[in-house]
Amino acid sequence: xxxDLLAGEGTNAFTADAEDGTGQxxxxxxxxAGGVPAFDGITMVIVxxxxxxxxxxxxLLRLNLHGMASNRxxxxxxxxxxxxxxxxxxxxxxxxxxxxxxxxxxxxxxxFNPDPYTGSASDADTVRFLEQxxxxxxxxxxxxxxxxxxxxxxxxxxxxxxxxxPNLTFPPDDSxxxxxxxxxxxxxxxxxxxxxxxxxxxxxxxxxTGSVASASSVRAASDFSHFRT
Numbered sequence: 001x002x003x004d005l006l007a008g009e010g011t012n013a014f015t016a017d018a019e020d021g022t023g024q025x026x027x028x029x030x031x032x033a034g035g036v037p038a039f040d041g042i043t044m045v046i047v048x049x050x051x052x053x054x055x056x057x058x059x060l061l062r063l064n065l066h067g068m069a070s071n072r073x074x075x076x077x078x079x080x081x082x083x084x085x086x087x088x089x090x091x092x093x094x095x096x097x098x099x100x101x102x103x104x105x106x107x108x109x110x111x112f113n114p115d116p117y118t119g120s121a122s123d124a125d126t127v128r129f130l131e132q133x134x135x136x137x138x139x140x141x142x143x144x145x146x147x148x149x150x151x152x153x154x155x156x157x158x159x160x161x162x163x164x165x166p167n168l169t170f171p172p173d174d175s176x177x178x179x180x181x182x183x184x185x186x187x188x189x190x191x192x193x194x195x196x197x198x199x200x201x202x203x204x205x206x207x208x209t210g211s212v213a214s215a216s217s218v219r220a221a222s223d224f225s226h227f228r229t
Contacts, residue, residue, distance in 0.1 A: 003065050005033075007113050009125030013066070016047045018059040021090045026053045029084070030063070041106030049077070057081040071099065121146055133157075135198075168196050 005013055007196050014030040015024035032046040045063060053059075055078025062072040072093055080124065094103050130137035145153050171178035171191040177209070179187035 003068055005065075008059075014045065015064045016045070016054070016061065016062070018058040018061045019052075019072075020059050020077075021081075021085065021087045023090075023107075026050050026059070029112055035108075039105045040108035041102065055079060057086075058084065058090060060093065071096065073099065109163060121150065168176050 001003045011030055011033045014033055016028040016030050018026045018028060020026075026049075028047040028050060030045060031048050032044070034044055036042045047061075057079060058074050058081055060072035061075045063070045074092070081089035082088065123142060123146070123228050127137045127140045130141060130145060130152055134141070148156070175188060175192050178191055
């Protein structure tokens, strides 16, 4: 796979699955992952077969880590089929090739230590971070977050008391009645768009990280003619 466990990760970071000749998939539990004695660069993985995985013949087995999947290897369960492909022998994946152990052991894996994001960052990184974790950056907020650090900023936001959605008064369904001729030009914006929600939450910093998933829908709803919670 070309992937390494992060510092502090263990066997539970892996998942595994197998597919038999009928196309049925089995989710397998990874019980052990560790180095092979005298071969520091090779990782040994032990998986537990599920109760419903009987004598099915060949299966294609793969490992998953950090959202990435390995190539699938063929493993015989119960017996070795005499003919492939068949109901007891799935066809090889396209462009699949044999992957024997290397004749020369690879060097030991290094432990990857991710950036803890506790120090200062560039202006561009901070702007992008605030666009994803808040309702948008300002010059003052960019400078503050650069001095604070991303992790401390998130901890600060999560420690703030939670706030709820505002209890807004609904205008009439017909915008011609709610904003008749002669109404202020901002009447439609203030009553028949997402603006009241945007305006309220822009000032509620406690919601900045808790409502990131909603930010895109709020911003994309500016063309709504009416809105109700």
